[in-house]
Amino acid sequence: xxxxxxxxxxxxxxxxxxxxxxxxxxxxxxxxxxxxxxxxxxxxxxxxxxxxxxxxxxxxxxxxxxxxxxxxxxxxxxxxxxxxxxxxxxxxxxxxxxxxxxxxxxxxxxxxxxxxxxxxxxxxxxxxxxxxxxxxxxxxxxxxxxxxxxxxxxxxxxxxxxxxxxxxxxxxxxxxxxxxxxxxxxxxxxxxxxxxxxxxxxxxxxxxxxxxxxxxxxxxxxx
Numbered sequence: 001x002x003x004x005x006x007x008x009x010x011x012x013x014x015x016x017x018x019x020x021x022x023x024x025x026x027x028x029x030x031x032x033x034x035x036x037x038x039x040x041x042x043x044x045x046x047x048x049x050x051x052x053x054x055x056x057x058x059x060x061x062x063x064x065x066x067x068x069x070x071x072x073x074x075x076x077x078x079x080x081x082x083x084x085x086x087x088x089x090x091x092x093x094x095x096x097x098x099x100x101x102x103x104x105x106x107x108x109x110x111x112x113x114x115x116x117x118x119x120x121x122x123x124x125x126x127x128x129x130x131x132x133x134x135x136x137x138x139x140x141x142x143x144x145x146x147x148x149x150x151x152x153x154x155x156x157x158x159x160x161x162x163x164x165x166x167x168x169x170x171x172x173x174x175x176x177x178x179x180x181x182x183x184x185x186x187x188x189x190x191x192x193x194x195x196x197x198x199x200x201x202x203x204x205x206x207x208x209x210x211x212x213x214x215x216x217x218x219x220x221x222x223x
Contacts, residue, residue, distance in 0.1 A: 048093035
């Protein structure tokens with residue numbers, strides 16, 4: 001996801017005591033809440049869709065997604081760095097770990113959405129980014145997830161909507177290595193450069209060409 005030159009153009013002792021009492025009271029209330037409650041109500045999924053800045057931004061729009069993390073997975077090098085991965089000799093993909101609430105959005109819906117945010121016919125990368133680290137893939141936890149992804153692929157291919165066969169890989173989950181801090185929430189922390197990159201890379205234009213009105217269509221959306 002290189003940005004080329006052509007793409008860049010926060011008294012009294014009584015108040016202190018009262019404040020301390022409030023803090024301790026709040027901490028006591030939190031201690032009464034099971035710490036694993038949120039974890040028990042969420043699941044994770046891992047998607048590789050080219051530039052993880054864009055994949056993260058796309059999944060953050062989904063109601064029911066509570067967190068996204070950009071990182072690397074699928075390769076053979078421990079704790080890889082960005083430069084290592086983009087050179088293409090680690091076997092890692094740029095990917096995003098999506099934490100979601102199944103009560104609000106299902107794995108099936110996430111998979112369906114994912115495909116409509118990528119070009120699954122590109123066997124060299126995604127959009128303007130080419131190389132093995134930018135290839136598309138879904139990393140599945142078990143056979144149930146594999147069946148869901150493979151069923152989605154079969155359904156899309158049967159529809160004839162795409163100009164070629166789907167080359168997105170369905171791979172077993174592997175260790176997910178979190179990317180460097182500056183990559184996290186890049187679309188929020190560096191919005192101008194992000195928008196310039198995304199437009200210059202032609203991502204949205206290509207998605208509209210491939211998917212028409214279904215491009216980036218959010219789960220549950222009727223329009």
